[in-house]
Amino acid sequence: MSKKTLIVIGNGMVGHHFLEQFAASEAASSFDIIVFGEEKQLAYDRVHLSEYFTGSTHADLAMGTADWYAEQGINLRLNEQVTGIDRENRTVTTPKGDYHYDELVLATGSYPFVPPIEGKEHPACFVYRTLEDLDAIRASAQDGKTGVVVGGGLLGLEAANALKSLGLNAHVVEFAPRLMPVQLDDDGGAVLRSKIEELGVQVHTEKATTAIVEGDEARLRMNFSDDSHLETDLIVFSAGIRPQDTLARQSGLDVGERGGIVIDNQCTTSDPHIHAIGECALWNQRIFGLVAPGYTMARTLSAALNGDSDAAFTGADMSTKLKLLGVDVGSIGDAHGQTPGARNIRYNDEQAGHYRRMVVSSDGKKLLGAILVGDNSYYDTLLQYALNGIDLPENAESLILPESQGGAPALGPDALPETASICSCHNVTKGDICCAIDAGCSDLGSVKGETKASTGCGGCAALLKNVVDNELEKRGVEVSKDICEHFPYSRQELFHLVKVNGIRSFRSLIRQHGKGYGCDICKPAVGSILATCWNDHILASDHVPLQDTNDTFMANMQKNGTYSIVPRVPGGEITPDKLIVLGQVAKEYDLYTKITGGQRIDLFGATLTELPEIWEKLIAAGFETGHAYGKSLRTVKSCVGSTWCRYGVQDSVGMAIHLENRYKGLRAPHKIKLAVSGCTRECAEAQSKDIGVIATDKGWNLYVCGNGGMRPRHADLFATDLNDEELIRAIDRVLMFYVRTADRLQRTSVWMENLEGGLDYLKQVVLEDSLGIGEELEQHMEDIVGTYQCEWKTAVEDPEKRKRFREFVNAPEKKDPVQEWTTERDQRRPVLESA
Amino acid sequence: MKARTRWDAVCSVADLVPDSGIAVWTEDGPVAVFYLPDRLPALFAISHTDPFSGSNVLARGITGDLKGEPVVASPLYKQHFSLRSGQCLEDETVQVKVYPVLLDDDQIRLEIPVAQAAVAA
Ligand code: SRM
Numbered sequence A: 001m002s003k004k005t006l007i008v009i010g011n012g013m014v015g016h017h018f019l020e021q022f023a024a025s026e027a028a029s030s031f032d033i034i035v036f037g038e039e040k041q042l043a044y045d046r047v048h049l050s051e052y053f054t055g056s057t058h059a060d061l062a063m064g065t066a067d068w069y070a071e072q073g074i075n076l077r078l079n080e081q082v083t084g085i086d087r088e089n090r091t092v093t094t095p096k097g098d099y100h101y102d103e104l105v106l107a108t109g110s111y112p113f114v115p116p117i118e119g120k121e122h123p124a125c126f127v128y129r130t131l132e133d134l135d136a137i138r139a140s141a142q143d144g145k146t147g148v149v150v151g152g153g154l155l156g157l158e159a160a161n162a163l164k165s166l167g168l169n170a171h172v173v174e175f176a177p178r179l180m181p182v183q184l185d186d187d188g189g190a191v192l193r194s195k196i197e198e199l200g201v202q203v204h205t206e207k208a209t210t211a212i213v214e215g216d217e218a219r220l221r222m223n224f225s226d227d228s229h230l231e232t233d234l235i236v237f238s239a240g241i242r243p244q245d246t247l248a249r250q251s252g253l254d255v256g257e258r259g260g261i262v263i264d265n266q267c268t269t270s271d272p273h274i275h276a277i278g279e280c281a282l283w284n285q286r287i288f289g290l291v292a293p294g295y296t297m298a299r300t301l302s303a304a305l306n307g308d309s310d311a312a313f314t315g316a317d318m319s320t321k322l323k324l325l326g327v328d329v330g331s332i333g334d335a336h337g338q339t340p341g342a343r344n345i346r347y348n349d350e351q352a353g354h355y356r357r358m359v360v361s362s363d364g365k366k367l368l369g370a371i372l373v374g375d376n377s378y379y380d381t382l383l384q385y386a387l388n389g390i391d392l393p394e395n396a397e398s399l400i401l402p403e404s405q406g407g408a409p410a411l412g413p414d415a416l417p418e419t420a421s422i423c424s425c426h427n428v429t430k431g432d433i434c435c436a437i438d439a440g441c442s443d444l445g446s447v448k449g450e451t452k453a454s455t456g457c458g459g460c461a462a463l464l465k466n467v468v469d470n471e472l473e474k475r476g477v478e479v480s481k482d483i484c485e486h487f488p489y490s491r492q493e494l495f496h497l498v499k500v501n502g503i504r505s506f507r508s509l510i511r512q513h514g515k516g517y518g519c520d521i522c523k524p525a526v527g528s529i530l531a532t533c534w535n536d537h538i539l540a541s542d543h544v545p546l547q548d549t550n551d552t553f554m555a556n557m558q559k560n561g562t563y564s565i566v567p568r569v570p571g572g573e574i575t576p577d578k579l580i581v582l583g584q585v586a587k588e589y590d591l592y593t594k595i596t597g598g599q600r601i602d603l604f605g606a607t608l609t610e611l612p613e614i615w616e617k618l619i620a621a622g623f624e625t626g627h628a629y630g631k632s633l634r635t636v637k638s639c640v641g642s643t644w645c646r647y648g649v650q651d652s653v654g655m656a657i658h659l660e661n662r663y664k665g666l667r668a669p670h671k672i673k674l675a676v677s678g679c680t681r682e683c684a685e686a687q688s689k690d691i692g693v694i695a696t697d698k699g700w701n702l703y704v705c706g707n708g709g710m711r712p713r714h715a716d717l718f719a720t721d722l723n724d725e726e727l728i729r730a731i732d733r734v735l736m737f738y739v740r741t742a743d744r745l746q747r748t749s750v751w752m753e754n755l756e757g758g759l760d761y762l763k764q765v766v767l768e769d770s771l772g773i774g775e776e777l778e779q780h781m782e783d784i785v786g787t788y789q790c791e792w793k794t795a796v797e798d799p800e801k802r803k804r805f806r807e808f809v810n811a812p813e814k815k816d817p818v819q820e821w822t823t824e825r826d827q828r829r830p831v832l833e834s835a
Numbered sequence B: 001m002k003a004r005t006r007w008d009a010v011c012s013v014a015d016l017v018p019d020s021g022i023a024v025w026t027e028d029g030p031v032a033v034f035y036l037p038d039r040l041p042a043l044f045a046i047s048h049t050d051p052f053s054g055s056n057v058l059a060r061g062i063t064g065d066l067k068g069e070p071v072v073a074s075p076l077y078k079q080h081f082s083l084r085s086g087q088c089l090e091d092e093t094v095q096v097k098v099y100p101v102l103l104d105d106d107q108i109r110l111e112i113p114v115a116q117a118a119v120a121a
């Protein structure tokens, strides 16, 4: 039987979500699917569009991958706009040709409304909707000082924040008498306004722009109807959205009076073969300008196309919770109290800038709506009361009072009914979560994977965690330890999130899966994970703030604020010429010099400013960084081996150098040390190392998970008589498995002790490939080996990175006054009275 | 009498490192200036001297927040200091100096106490 064709017009958030649903459904097998997207890029997360200004790339924001589309057999045609629909012949037209459809889905979204103001076509006027818009704004902001946003709604304030982050003086011009007229009331708007003005964004309300003309001091001048004016270098229009219904109009589908493609409860238009979902669709005279209702439409349509006669879209909750310019704003249900007989309870602390309003039913029993400004910690509880029609407690006002004034504690997860919606983006109820747990999910990560809860806008993350923890505890499961207050995950779970979702910056990780701004626990842990996954330079500007100072400045900080320098000396083998250079450099900068326990040379006492100069000299002489500062490979110790030693049976120095060069730069949960001994006398102390190699007359014996240090552990014998190739393969796999699964700051010894199944399990995974991931581990290692760069070489060659090494940015010649020195045993050392 | 102060320009926006700190030299000694672009206010300035070691290193610590309070962790012994109040979170008897900071065009200015002699001059 030949397949039918389903065409989707628009590859935005909702269109993509529809395809995810539909591709996984039964009906998918009877359709060829074609998708047209007018934008150049694959569907991306528009909700987090502004993060494009703070470091996220299209890849961070992308909703899926081209590979996924290919795997599903979907013909994805980006950068190809549909220009017409011929309903009679069931074809769509693009500049590249005509395409037949059996079923057509319009997911064309909306476009920003620009009021008809004279001068609005000026090149310094923009809208805020696509990545291309943001590129244009960024370019224009470069040589501007001031930026104005027209429109003080939700998107307008977000745009104002973006202008601010681009370094502009930001203004917001609003036609209505208050900010966010749709979501807030007068009092709430006033509190928001004063908070935002405190932050340096100027707000002008009740201003109607009459014309945009050339400015005197800035590029543009905006004239207002009250004869006042404002000069600015660029303007962003954010005066609302209009459904993109052009194709529907042209082809004679029913559209609403004020736009929008009319759909029924099954998301079908006035033509039974044409459907519409997302922001372009008009249901019950309403447009839904949020992503969650669009997703619900997508699911409904997918079910309807699968013949599910119960599938119906029945409206959606438009409650929102956001942080605008750092100020919490929340709006729930009937926020304006339009229900007949509704009563209000208000809390207003002008001093602190907190405003909260509850709209309560006439009998005082149910919560109809709410407004929050300044503190959203009340949101989740209020939303649950409103959505689930839970009876309000007797003293309902306690729900919005601060705790110190008798406020009620948050609604515990037990109080929620099974039907309570936890994640509205993916329509996950408390009952769904309980089912997932009963079916075997035993942590937050797997519940998320199973139900998709909290993988949309992320707004439900805290509530989801509460419910999951509570349900797990009730079932007697010990709730796993989170890495810190910012992420409800262990290091291993974070590793998966980063890897699986292709996340490349701390920012996008914490936005999507965490909360707050991070700390000295999660930042370095994530820095290390990102480095292992993507191997970017650790001084890439995104990563700088994640690192411990030692990583940031690629040297170990000493007690007086100076640093030590440890060049790599692979296997401990060094030429006289290189030794001489080390001596010369140490002398020139008066550095204290010591042979380390790791068979190399440490130079102490360099100031921040001197570090790059010193490294320039060392690099010129052929040295590389020794990563003495990193959670990464330290040294591979060797003994002299068969080349010189009368007992040696293999070239231990050669193997040590080979291993050191292979694994140098590998980032790990903790430092890694190796050693290679040339015979069983074991002069390199390999059995106290993470990886120990001891020569036999047939090849090498491999030992793993040894440790010196605070709690010594003898390494375990792992495999015997390996040839060179087998040895490397086994080490590749052990190390990579460790890197992927260990907790932060867990040496291999502790990892082994906590590994379920212990040594035998590790042997199965590595030697017998019981998980079938052997090749993948090797390939990952190969990628890391192949992308190695000496971080110091990259740093000294880059003037931007070198700027970081200024002791005092405004006083290059200034010597740090607390760094006092004295001489001991002919070398310089610090004087510091201990604090 | 209230001590005399002055708003001194210490560096430009281009010198700042997002989500991290830099050190500047002022008449009042070394000061660490932090720039947290996702927060408002985004600029903080505290003494650069770590009270536990006596070394000038605080600008080189990791920034973040603990229970909502913006903090830096000393790079030497890892105590946290509030960027708003200078209070050490681990030891209530320890506090570092905080300097009012503002952005003036593209210059960062700190409010620095001025020595009497300097005022007279
Ligand atoms: C320089 C050196 C001592 C020396 O003068 O010989 C040294 C110095 C430091 N060691 Fe070490 N360790 C040095 C060899 C060792 C060894 C011996 C070895 O590698 O053969 C050990 C025991 C072996 C082991 O790790 O299993 C060792 C076990 C530690 C530990 C405890 C680790 C543990 O698992 O218990 C720490 C603390 C930590 O990492 O958390 C540590 C931490 C440190 C730090 C990084 C402490 C710090 O944070 O400031 C010291 C920094 C020195 C610097 O500024 O460069 N150092 N340290 C040695 C450098 C070797 C090298 O060339 O890279």
Ligand SMILES: Cc1cc2nc3c(=O)[nH]c(=O)nc-3n(C[C@H](O)[C@H](O)[C@H](O)COP(=O)(O)OP(=O)(O)OC[C@H]3O[C@@H](n4cnc5c(N)ncnc54)[C@H](O)[C@@H]3O)c2cc1C
Pocket: A009, A010, A011, A012, A013, A014, A015, A016, A036, A037, A038, A039, A046, A047, A048, A049, A050, A080, A081, A082, A083, A107, A108, A109, A110, A128, A129, A130, A155, A158, A244, A247, A277, A278, A279, A280, A288, A289, A290, A291, A292, A294, A322, A457
């Ligand atoms: C800055 C910003 C912040 C936002 N914040 C939030 C938020 O916090 N919470 C929330 O719920 N919502 C938010 N939204 C709204 C949310 O992004 C939208 O609800 C969502 O993107 C709608 O999805 P959609 O697929 O209907 O439309 P879109 O994502 O706009 O996708 C439509 C796609 O169709 C393409 N297209 C149109 N016509 C054609 C054609 N003829 N041929 C081919 N392709 C075509 C368009 O180019 C576009 O790529 C925000 C929006 C913006 C811009």
Ligand code: SF4
Pocket: none
């Ligand atoms: S043993 Fe202690 S004092 Fe000595 S180098 Fe190692 S960490 Fe420093």
Ligand code: FES
Pocket: A422, A423, A424, A425, A426, A453, A454, A455, A456, A457, A458, A459, A460, A461
């Ligand atoms: S509500 Fe948006 S992800 Fe759950």
